[in-house]
Amino acid sequence: MLDYLNTLQEIFIGGERYKYILQGLSFSVGVTLFSAILGIILGVLLAIMRISDFRPFKNSKNEKWRNCNPLSDISIVYTDLIRGTPAVVQLMILANIIFAGFRDMPAFLTAGIAFGINSGAYVCEIIRAGIEGLDKGQMEAARALGMPYSLAMKEIIIPQAVRKILPALVSEFITLLKETSIVGFIGGVDLLRSANIITSQTYRGVEPLLAVGLIYLIMTGIFTKFMRKVEKGLKND
Template sequence: MNLDFSQIVPSIPFILKGIGATLQFVSVSIIVGLVLGTILALMKITNKKWLKWPADIYTSIFRGTPLILQLIIIHFGIPQLFEYDIPVFMSAVLAFGLNSAAYVSEIIRAGIMAVDKGQIEAAEALGIGYRPMMFNIILPQAWKNILPAMMNEFITLTKESALVSTIGYMDIMRRAEIVGAQIYRNLEPLLFAGLIYWVMIFILTNIGSWVERRMRQSD
């Protein structure tokens, strides 16, 4: 096979710097998605239609369109509409955070619905308000049920983070592409980037499995 990894050895530190850049925007995105997704989930389970409908429409839009389309619209559309040159990092966080929120909201909603209705009835009988009941009683119980799905969402975001290379964000994928253009050999740096992603996902998967086991033992 016509493979020569020795040519990318001098560029390995350059590619590895993309790990920090990738984890940085993915971590911020998952926080945005978690906060917004929780709000959307609470809007979906309410009986007030003026809260439920916007949340359902939001979820439908962001789950029904490709993430890369959302990324490009945010990065190139905002400057056109508002004459504001949005930074690449902010574009990545907005696109991934808003997209993740749609999926997280469904995960949290399902987790809340899985909690025994007797818990809600008991809280209402004790005169506990909706907000403290939800945040102090229901959500902590739902969290145990949704943790595996949340970890899977974080892993999915990490894998899909390679899409930000299309808008010039200096992540692992973008750096591998730059190295390939410099040495006129694309396969080797791309295979190396693939190895990095695999190691990252392997570590995250094992962390998720460990946390899940600990939570089961605590029950």
């Protein structure tokens, strides 16, 4: 047992290799936070577009044009395209095609944008489902009382929708955190990449991977526990 502890010390402490883990941890958490914020902004915008009643040709004699909602159509195409392709493919396209001319583009920024774009599609569907799952009579009653659509959404619909969608959003952000493990494809030094670096220096593959897996487990556990407290607080309001 003592010999194995000495081996662990040599793997992680020797040569200050624990710094690779810390670097990977900060990178993964930073990318997750950046992409989560971007994903929420995109998701809210796309959800509003999806449920909007924007029909610029409603006075047209052609029924097809009369029912055309370009904002909703754009949102549907976006979510179907993003949800229908793997995140790693989107990351590689963004890094090697779209941002190919920006050679000094940091891997952190590229990964954050890629995961934010990916997360936005899922957040959009979560928010849309939460809003459309509410009783439509509430909006009709609010409008009948003279409340503008935006005020009714802000004061009545959205607060109730948040309570319903919070568990799904928590699952999405946990998935987002774990998805950062693929940024090594574009040169980002995340937790998984840091484990590979330690393995290449020590020729020990199991211990670095177990350490990274344990870190992911701890982070998701802390986040899940925190969000459960938030969810409980919202239900008690």
